[in-house]
Amino acid sequence: MKLNExxxxxxxxxxxxxFVEWYDLQSxxxxxxxxxxxxxxKENPKLTFEEALQLEFKKFGIFGFMDVVEERQKFLGKxxxxxxxxxxxxxxxxxxxxxxxxxxxxxxxxxxxxxxxQILYLCVLGVIGFVSSxxxxxxxxxxxxREKATGKKWLFEQTASIFDIYPITFLPVxxxxxxxxxxxxxxxxxxxxxxxxxxxxxxxxxxxxxKVVHKKMSEEMGRIxxxxxxxx
Amino acid sequence: MYGYxxxxxxxxxxxxxxxxxxxxxxxxxxxxxxxxxxxxxxEKVDNRLRKxxxxxxxxxxxTVNRLAELEEFIKNMQSIVNPKLSY
Numbered sequence: 001m002k003l004n005e006x007x008x009x010x011x012x013x014x015x016x017x018x019f020v021e022w023y024d025l026q027s028x029x030x031x032x033x034x035x036x037x038x039x040x041x042k043e044n045p046k047l048t049f050e051e052a053l054q055l056e057f058k059k060f061g062i063f064g065f066m067d068v069v070e071e072r073q074k075f076l077g078k079x080x081x082x083x084x085x086x087x088x089x090x091x092x093x094x095x096x097x098x099x100x101x102x103x104x105x106x107x108x109x110x111x112x113x114x115x116x117x118q119i120l121y122l123c124v125l126g127v128i129g130f131v132s133s134x135x136x137x138x139x140x141x142x143x144x145x146r147e148k149a150t151g152k153k154w155l156f157e158q159t160a161s162i163f164d165i166y167p168i169t170f171l172p173v174x175x176x177x178x179x180x181x182x183x184x185x186x187x188x189x190x191x192x193x194x195x196x197x198x199x200x201x202x203x204x205x206x207x208x209x210x211k212v213v214h215k216k217m218s219e220e221m222g223r224i225x226x227x228x229x230x231x232x
Numbered sequence: 233m234y235g236y237x238x239x240x241x242x243x244x245x246x247x248x249x250x251x252x253x254x255x256x257x258x259x260x261x262x263x264x265x266x267x268x269x270x271x272x273x274x275e276k277v278d279n280r281l282r283k284x285x286x287x288x289x290x291x292x293x294x295t296v297n298r299l300a301e302l303e304e305f306i307k308n309m310q311s312i313v314n315p316k317l318s319y
Binding site for chain 1: 234235236237240253254255256258259260262263265266274277278279280281282283
């Protein structure tokens, strides 16, 4: 006997109840549970659907689906970092490297002209923070709407929130602090150069993550996620 | 092969002696996929999605390497447990 559509839906619901919210993982687990329930019915046709399901779920052990989720997150985290790095590197090759260096130089020149690092760099950092928060807000909102419309969450779309690059965030803040500490009102060339470089690198990272990679996500992940295309 | 098929196949080949637990199977498959040793394909079967895994080329060479590693390991274990003392 084959499982009907209703029962398949129940399996999706079951995986959700056991903390697997993502369709990419659910579909595999659902297929597994469905197969094993169907096999159980061959041996013991009297078993109800729910009984068979509970018996099969027990086989996953006390942690249930947790290991499955964890391993997948690790995999996606690595994959995501690789994709970001791929696009980030482009800014250090011709022709984009000219833009990168140009931005650093412009920032430095401005700092020299104003004879100030602290306030200028703090402002730049503020702008970066503001713009990227706005971008992140836009992207996550669009994603939530999409999830609502399709009823499907994809783990790979959420990798951005798992991916933890933000310890780096403190670096530019430290620079601004440092420039104050050394500062004693004098403009310092070393701090200005270092700050300009770090700020540009940081802005680029955010730009790549939220503007470039985010749009390419389904394309890049499509290769490892054939089900994404199918279920559209 | 898909996940469930793998568990059944292993049971069949080893006549039930080796039983792959579900809790270990999928994390292992995803890990191998991450290492580039497995390729995936998805098909719609009986109103559900089925994910098939197959060894990539590097997966095939790696299988040979890992089996050799395992053999080496067993040999070492045997000589540790059962040392040939010469004196």
